[in-house]
Amino acid sequence: MSEKKSDFVKFEQVDKSYDGKELVVKGLDLDIAEGEFLTLLGPSGSGKTTTLMMLAGFETPTNGEIYFDGNPINNIPPHKRGIGMVFQNYALFPHLSVFENLAFPLKVRKIDKVEIEERINKTLKMVSLTGFENRMPAQLSGGQQQRVAVARALVFDPKLVLMDEPLGALDKNLRESMQYELKHIHETLGVTVVYVTHDQGEALTMSNRIAVFNDGKVQQLSGPNELYETPVNSFVASFIGENNTFTGTVKELASGSAKIETNTGEIIIANPIAVSSAGEKSRISLRPERVDINPTEQIENRFEAEIKEIIYHGDHTRVRVNLLGNDEFILKVPNASSNSKLHLGDKLNLGWSSQDCRALDY
Amino acid sequence: MSAEIRTSDGELLSVKLRKVERRRRTTAFLLAAPLLFFIVFAYVIPIFQMLGRSIDNVQMNEFLSETHEVIQTWDGTEMPGEDVTSTFFYELKGLVEEKNHGKIATRLNYEKGGFTSLIKKTARKLKDFDENGNFLDQFIDVHKKWGDIEYWLALKRGTDAYHFRKYLTTFDFEQKFDGSIERIPEKKRINVTLWLRTIFVAAGVTFCCFLLAYPISHLLSVLPTRYSNLLMICVLLPFWTSLLVRTSSWMVLLQKQGVLNDTLVSLGIVADEGRLELMYNMTGTFIAMTQILLPFMVLPLYSVMKTIPPSLMRAATSMGATPFLAFRKIYFPLTYAGISAGSILVFVLSIGYYITPALVGGAKGTLISNRIAYHMQQSLDWSLATAMAAVLLVAVLIVYWLYNKIVGIDNMRLG
Numbered sequence: 001m002s003e004k005k006s007d008f009v010k011f012e013q014v015d016k017s018y019d020g021k022e023l024v025v026k027g028l029d030l031d032i033a034e035g036e037f038l039t040l041l042g043p044s045g046s047g048k049t050t051t052l053m054m055l056a057g058f059e060t061p062t063n064g065e066i067y068f069d070g071n072p073i074n075n076i077p078p079h080k081r082g083i084g085m086v087f088q089n090y091a092l093f094p095h096l097s098v099f100e101n102l103a104f105p106l107k108v109r110k111i112d113k114v115e116i117e118e119r120i121n122k123t124l125k126m127v128s129l130t131g132f133e134n135r136m137p138a139q140l141s142g143g144q145q146q147r148v149a150v151a152r153a154l155v156f157d158p159k160l161v162l163m164d165e166p167l168g169a170l171d172k173n174l175r176e177s178m179q180y181e182l183k184h185i186h187e188t189l190g191v192t193v194v195y196v197t198h199d200q201g202e203a204l205t206m207s208n209r210i211a212v213f214n215d216g217k218v219q220q221l222s223g224p225n226e227l228y229e230t231p232v233n234s235f236v237a238s239f240i241g242e243n244n245t246f247t248g249t250v251k252e253l254a255s256g257s258a259k260i261e262t263n264t265g266e267i268i269i270a271n272p273i274a275v276s277s278a279g280e281k282s283r284i285s286l287r288p289e290r291v292d293i294n295p296t297e298q299i300e301n302r303f304e305a306e307i308k309e310i311i312y313h314g315d316h317t318r319v320r321v322n323l324l325g326n327d328e329f330i331l332k333v334p335n336a337s338s339n340s341k342l343h344l345g346d347k348l349n350l351g352w353s354s355q356d357c358r359a360l361d362y
Numbered sequence: 363m364s365a366e367i368r369t370s371d372g373e374l375l376s377v378k379l380r381k382v383e384r385r386r387r388t389t390a391f392l393l394a395a396p397l398l399f400f401i402v403f404a405y406v407i408p409i410f411q412m413l414g415r416s417i418d419n420v421q422m423n424e425f426l427s428e429t430h431e432v433i434q435t436w437d438g439t440e441m442p443g444e445d446v447t448s449t450f451f452y453e454l455k456g457l458v459e460e461k462n463h464g465k466i467a468t469r470l471n472y473e474k475g476g477f478t479s480l481i482k483k484t485a486r487k488l489k490d491f492d493e494n495g496n497f498l499d500q501f502i503d504v505h506k507k508w509g510d511i512e513y514w515l516a517l518k519r520g521t522d523a524y525h526f527r528k529y530l531t532t533f534d535f536e537q538k539f540d541g542s543i544e545r546i547p548e549k550k551r552i553n554v555t556l557w558l559r560t561i562f563v564a565a566g567v568t569f570c571c572f573l574l575a576y577p578i579s580h581l582l583s584v585l586p587t588r589y590s591n592l593l594m595i596c597v598l599l600p601f602w603t604s605l606l607v608r609t610s611s612w613m614v615l616l617q618k619q620g621v622l623n624d625t626l627v628s629l630g631i632v633a634d635e636g637r638l639e640l641m642y643n644m645t646g647t648f649i650a651m652t653q654i655l656l657p658f659m660v661l662p663l664y665s666v667m668k669t670i671p672p673s674l675m676r677a678a679t680s681m682g683a684t685p686f687l688a689f690r691k692i693y694f695p696l697t698y699a700g701i702s703a704g705s706i707l708v709f710v711l712s713i714g715y716y717i718t719p720a721l722v723g724g725a726k727g728t729l730i731s732n733r734i735a736y737h738m739q740q741s742l743d744w745s746l747a748t749a750m751a752a753v754l755l756v757a758v759l760i761v762y763w764l765y766n767k768i769v770g771i772d773n774m775r776l777g
Contacts, residue, residue, distance in 0.1 A: 058676055079679040079688075091677035095695050104691070105681030156681065 007067070008034035008192055009055065009160065014064035016050050024050045026216040028064070032194060034159075037186050039195045039203040042213030043239070051213070052162050052196045057081050069159065084153035084161040088168055090145045092137040098124075098148050099133040105156040123155045126185060143174045150182065154189065163195045167202065179205045200240050204228065212236050233274055234360040237285035244291075244329050246284040247362065253278050258359050260284060264325040269300045270359040281362040286352060288318075288332045295351035302351040305329065307344055317342070323350060409755070416528050416749035422469050423523040425462060429453050430521035433514075438539070442514050447497035450517070451488070458485045466520075472743060474516035480507050515539040528749035533557070553733065553750070560730040563647060563719075564712040570652040571659040571708045572701065579663035579700070584672065597660050605654065609721045612650040616640040616722065642724025650718045655711055659704035666700030702769045710758050730754060 009032035016025040025047040032038050040048035053059040055066060057078030065072050073081060093101050099120060106116045124130050127147035137145055146166060153161050163182075167175045183206045186193050197203055203210045204224040212219045212227065212235075220227060220236045231237035238245070248262040250272075258272040260282055268284060275282045292299065305321035316332050319342060323329040331350070333342065367375040423430055429450045436442045457463045467481035487504045491497070501508035508514075519525070519539070527537050534551040537543050545551070578597065582590045600608055615621045618637045626632040640646055670693065678688035716731040723729070730750060737747035 056676075056680055077679070077685075078676070079682050079684055081680075082682065083680060085677065085680040087673045087677055089671060089673065091671065091673035093674060093678075093692055104678065104683070108682045108687065152677075152681070162680075 004034040006033045007031040010067040012065045014061045017062045023216055035190045035192055036208045037193045037206055039207040039210045040213055041203040041210050046213040047216040048196050048213040052164055056083055056085055056162050082158055084158035086149045086153045086163040086166040088165045090149040092145055092148055094137050098135050102152050102155050119155055123151045127151045142170050160192045165197050234283045242288050244286045250275050250278050250280045250282055257354055260359055262324050266324050269354040270357045271355050273358045274361040275359050282359045283362050284357055284359050286357045288330045290352055290356035291331055292351045294349045299351035300354045305348050305350050307346045310342055412748045413752050416745055416752050417524045417526055419525055420523050422521055425457055425466055426453055426521045433518045438515055441511055451497050455488050458488055470520045473520040480505050512539055528745045531746055532749050532753050556730045556733050560713055564709050567651045567712045568705050568708045571656050575656055575659035575663055579660050579667050582664045583667035597657055601657055605717055608654055609650055609718045612722055616646050641722050643726045646722035647719045647727035650722050651712055651715055655708045658707040662703035663700040666697050670696050706765050714754055
């Protein structure tokens with residue numbers, strides 16, 4: 001097997017506008033490696049689905065070029081691209097049985113009957129739906145329909161499979177088990193998957209890399225843990241996971257550390273990520289689980305807070321406190337027996353390291 | 363164990379349930395009652411009366427009840443005996459005094475032509491009859507037709523309370539006096555031609571409507587609401603205009619000196635002498651009926667197409683099907699329910715269409731409904747008219763039955 005290409009799919013300066021007034025996708029540059037599971041994550045209207053549709057061929061880029069396996073595909077109609085696709089509401093053909101649904105892409109390719117049957121059996125086995133060949137889509141549960149849709153997108157061995165929020169219509173438990181299943185299928189087949197979702201949990205669970213979209217642009221493209229641990233701007237920080245923020249002005253800037261004065265006048269020592277000079281305004285991002293309650297050791301940032309609300313969450317308790325004028329500061333406290341002594345109105349000492357506290361753009 | 367289930371206050375569950383549900387059922391029935399009442403009195407009863415009229419000859423039977431009884435004993439091989447002729451004489455005399463002889467004349471004329479004048483002339487001469495003489499000879503003296511045995515046979519047959527001969531006429535057959543059934547002479551045959559033409563026009567109009575409506579409905583189902591509403595208004599506009607106005611405007615368009623011909627001539631497509639015959643023939647009926655019935659095809663098609671998610675076509679093309687193949691294998695089969703619902707609507711409506719063929723059809727474009735109207739209004743042969751209407755009703759029922767067999771009536775969606 002030849003070496004895997006790092007630019008198996010390549011978006012080059014792609015713009016897309018529907019109405020000639022607004023750009024839905026702005027100057028998109030994106031390389032997708034062969035065999036990777038890449039997720040396009042973003043709020044609705046961020047351009048992620050449009051990007052996927054351009055790759056599938058249902059939308060034409062207004063500007064720029066898309067390459068697939070080295071070839072420009074702007075002028076290739078969708079049926080000649082050979083890209084598998086799983087749609088939001090499955091798009092199973094309601095008048096065809098499961099077998100006929102799966103046979104459709106194979107019959108179109110004029111594959112002989114024996115091989116069609118072989119391939120369908122193999123694919124159905126992979127999604128654990130053996131024995132469902134003669135069911136009609138309406139006789140299947142949501143999860144089963146989902147599997148058929150996935151099987152149908154894979155049965156003709158495409159090199160690239162696109163998935164447009166395929167788990168959106170499933171309930172929470174089923175969605176989680178399907179996430180693992182999709183991940184395993186991807187690992188087994190080694191097929192390249194481009195996955196669109198607005199659910200960050202889904203993205204973090206399944207992807208090799210995640211491209212966070214907002215306002216028609218990729219805000220950050222990195223692996224799940226970098227995305228969570230080291231967001232590069234405040235949009236990514238607030239979009240991925242839970243996040244406490246302070247706004248303030250940069251007072252002093254040194255390499256690896258910045259002193260930032262908050263609106264209430266206190267100084268927070270933070271890790272400068274997206275600030276470049278003193279005097280700049282900045283938004284500081286801090287993950288709730290990175291805050292120590294009543295820290296014993298020496299720590300750079302230490303402030304007093306007052307408990308405003310305690311919300312029991314089973315495995316952990318969320319504590320809303322007032323800290324440095326921020327009334328919405330959230331703490332996550334694991335429900336170990338030692339931590340059950342929190343009361344409304346109590347004063348707490350909170351501390352965190354400057355490395356966990358990222359000074360981002362305003 | 364099949365113990366009876368009781369509610370907590372000890373009543374039998376089934377009894378209690380019925381009691382509780384009764385109020386709701388009564389309310390539901392009362393709400394539906396006006397419609398039910400209306401349908402029974404304005405639809406079901408008139409239809410049965412109509413069907414009855416096609417075989418009903420009770421009035422004749424009553425006017426000539428005694429003659430009818432006596433004439434049954436006559437075997438019809440030779441001229442009738444004095445018992446028949448005398449009874450007929452006295453009854454006819456009574457009818458003349460009550461001035462009811464015109465009615466039986468018309469009725470008997472359906473059985474055999476020439477009866478109208480025969481009865482009228484005889485009625486005038488009745489007072490000259492010698493009640494002690496031979497009645498048959500005196501009848502023949504009044505009019506020599508009485509010497510023809512067929513008139514007496516017609517009288518025998520014409521006084522039966524019920525008969526089915528109108529249904530034979532509907533299909534251009536007749537029953538001879540000897541009881542045999544034959545087709546009527548070729549130059550008199552008209553009904554079969556009309557039936558075939560009606561079915562042909564109905565099928566043709568249905569097909570034309572389908573061809574025109576399919577793309578429109580598709581466009582309606584995919585356009586954004588803003589535009590599809592406008593287009594829908596254009597489709598429905600004919601609905602909001604009187605049928606007569608629409609048909610008349612087609613006359614303005616289609617006639618020889620009409621808008622269409624004028625345009626074609628001025629564009630030089632057609633020579634002035636060679637103006638197209640678009641009216642008073644089948645072409646006119648076809649064009650006008652297709653336009654008028656188009657909404658009935660568009661609405662069911664649209665309602666079905668609206669439910670087909672666009673992602674299905676996308677899915678098909680993403681799997682490598684050309685747009686045409688995706689249409690043929692995926693989209694088209696999914697619209698079957700709409701096609702069949704629209705087709706049955708248009709077919710059933712056009713099979714009984716009346717005003718349009720009457721106005722633009724001319725002699726070559728009239729349909730069976732126009733024939734029914736003719737018998738209702740001009741020939742006044744209501745029995746024949748209702749027999750034809752009954753056959754039309756049966757034809758429609760057969761279409762529904764076939765539809766139910768093939769597609770299933772539950773799958774019908776009408777907008």
